[in-house]
Amino acid sequence: MASISATAKSIPTRPRHSLQAVNGIFGLKSVSISSLRRSFPSIRLQPTPMRFRVCCAAKPETVQKVCDIVKKQLALAEDIAITGESKFSTLGADSLDTVEIVMGLEEAFNISVEEESAQNISTVQDAADLIETLVAAKSG
Amino acid sequence: MSWLLRRNMLPLHSNSLARRPFASPLPLPPASLPSPRETHIWYVVPDELKDASLLYQYMELLSPCERQSVLRMNGERLQKGALLARALVRTTLARYTDGRLSPKSFKFQKNRFGKPEVEWDKYDLWAPPPLQFNISHTSTMIACGVTLDLPIGIDIEEKQRKTSNNILSLAHRYFSPVEVAYLKTLADPECRQSEFIRLWTLKEAYVKALGRGFSGTPFKDFTIRLEASNSKQVTGELKSDAPSIVVEAVDDPGILMNRWQFALFELNNSHYTAVCMERDVKNPDGENNSLKLEVWRTLPFVEDECVTETDAVKNIIR
Numbered sequence: 001m002a003s004i005s006a007t008a009k010s011i012p013t014r015p016r017h018s019l020q021a022v023n024g025i026f027g028l029k030s031v032s033i034s035s036l037r038r039s040f041p042s043i044r045l046q047p048t049p050m051r052f053r054v055c056c057a058a059k060p061e062t063v064q065k066v067c068d069i070v071k072k073q074l075a076l077a078e079d080i081a082i083t084g085e086s087k088f089s090t091l092g093a094d095s096l097d098t099v100e101i102v103m104g105l106e107e108a109f110n111i112s113v114e115e116e117s118a119q120n121i122s123t124v125q126d127a128a129d130l131i132e133t134l135v136a137a138k139s140g
Numbered sequence: 141m142s143w144l145l146r147r148n149m150l151p152l153h154s155n156s157l158a159r160r161p162f163a164s165p166l167p168l169p170p171a172s173l174p175s176p177r178e179t180h181i182w183y184v185v186p187d188e189l190k191d192a193s194l195l196y197q198y199m200e201l202l203s204p205c206e207r208q209s210v211l212r213m214n215g216e217r218l219q220k221g222a223l224l225a226r227a228l229v230r231t232t233l234a235r236y237t238d239g240r241l242s243p244k245s246f247k248f249q250k251n252r253f254g255k256p257e258v259e260w261d262k263y264d265l266w267a268p269p270p271l272q273f274n275i276s277h278t279s280t281m282i283a284c285g286v287t288l289d290l291p292i293g294i295d296i297e298e299k300q301r302k303t304s305n306n307i308l309s310l311a312h313r314y315f316s317p318v319e320v321a322y323l324k325t326l327a328d329p330e331c332r333q334s335e336f337i338r339l340w341t342l343k344e345a346y347v348k349a350l351g352r353g354f355s356g357t358p359f360k361d362f363t364i365r366l367e368a369s370n371s372k373q374v375t376g377e378l379k380s381d382a383p384s385i386v387v388e389a390v391d392d393p394g395i396l397m398n399r400w401q402f403a404l405f406e407l408n409n410s411h412y413t414a415v416c417m418e419r420d421v422k423n424p425d426g427e428n429n430s431l432k433l434e435v436w437r438t439l440p441f442v443e444d445e446c447v448t449e450t451d452a453v454k455n456i457i458r
Contacts, residue, residue: 076215
């Protein structure tokens with residue numbers, strides 16, 4: 001299922017020293033979060049249920065533009081992968097980030113997002129779909 | 141790692157810690173319960189965690205569901221933050237149970253609006269204290285506020301936080317007219333920036349205390365301000381005629397919602413922190429007394445330091 005592979009990709013295997021664990025005089029081996037996963041084999045990422053989407057998904061260019069705006073707002077490291085499936089909550093967006101992202105999207109696409117619609121956005125794809133709906137409504 | 145030596149927390153040869161990642165952690169020192177006027181705040185600075193085996197200890201405390209949520213976070217930095225947040229909540233609550241409950245044993249549920257709360261078991265010979273809590277985090281700090289049986293909200297923001305959008309644009313969009321007017325009176329852009337952030341934390345703390353979520357309590361529908369308008373900043377100790385932070389509905393200006401009391405201060409010289417707590421009206425003095433704070437800096441199982449009367453907690457406005 002696409003959602004599982006997307007989720008798996010979102011946990012990059014980073015070099016082991018990335019957690020800045022002790023080196024030098026104590027000689028402790030560094031421990032990465034991904035090695036913690038191996039110590040807790042009962043953790044299996046549950047598949048996210050596929051949501052039944054009636055409307056057409058947004059164009060890849062729109063999704064990419066949303067990804068760029070989100071990545072910039074959240075100041076994410078270069079190796080953090082964002083896709084349409086990425087959830088804002090797992091990207092570490094707090095409420096101020098969220099409102100800033102909404103305003104950034106409004107500016108970039110020249111649209112106006114209602115508060116109720118903004119509350120229903122949980123993934124990058126949701127945002128892109130909403131944007132295209134609003135853009136189409138404007139020109140239609 | 142020299143800070144661990146300085147604070148005398150670890151023996152010189154800490155291989156023992158490295159080799160026993162799954163050994164039971166040192167017990168948490170018990171803490172006295174908050175009084176009805178008090179909010180206790182425990183905060184952790186993620187960058188102070190240098191011992192990676194602590195991550196094993198913290199992971200051990202979490203429920204399987206919490207572990208999954210941690211690992212779903214995008215990237216190691218966010219995963220570490222999420223892990224620390226859960227470990228902070230569990231260890232903090234455990235401190236108030238006089239050794240009877242371990243951090244691992246806590247269960248959590250959400251109220252009907254989605255606010256997390258403790259799900260207490262029933263015990264035969266002991267009634268667990270009716271603790272309420274709330275957490276907030278940034279990438280550089282995680283804070284947990286605890287009260288005895290009173291709704292609480294806490295929000296922290298980095299003092300240096302810059303917004304991508306113009307402050308007044310954000311304010312026009314999300315703040316009440318009175319708050320926008322206040323921000324407009326501040327000519328200095330840095331002052332306006334910091335007042336925006338401080339007001340944001342107060343509004344967040346209020347919404348979180350109410351527990352109805354961002355959409356249940358729209359920012360635009362209420363105003364938070366100082367009651368005496370001629371005094372913008374109060375530092376140091378509380379005076380009886382000091383201005384106080386109040387909240388009122390935009391539709392009902394002048395009717396202050398006295399049920400809620402606030403504190404706004406600087407934490408660790410790095411973060412603006414706002415606390416909102418329901419006033420304890422059962423207490424006969426509850427009407428007149430302002431919110432009392434006790435604050436600890438912690439690295440669970442390693443070190444706790446009470447910082448209440450120190451420079452780590454300053455510029456308190458209530």
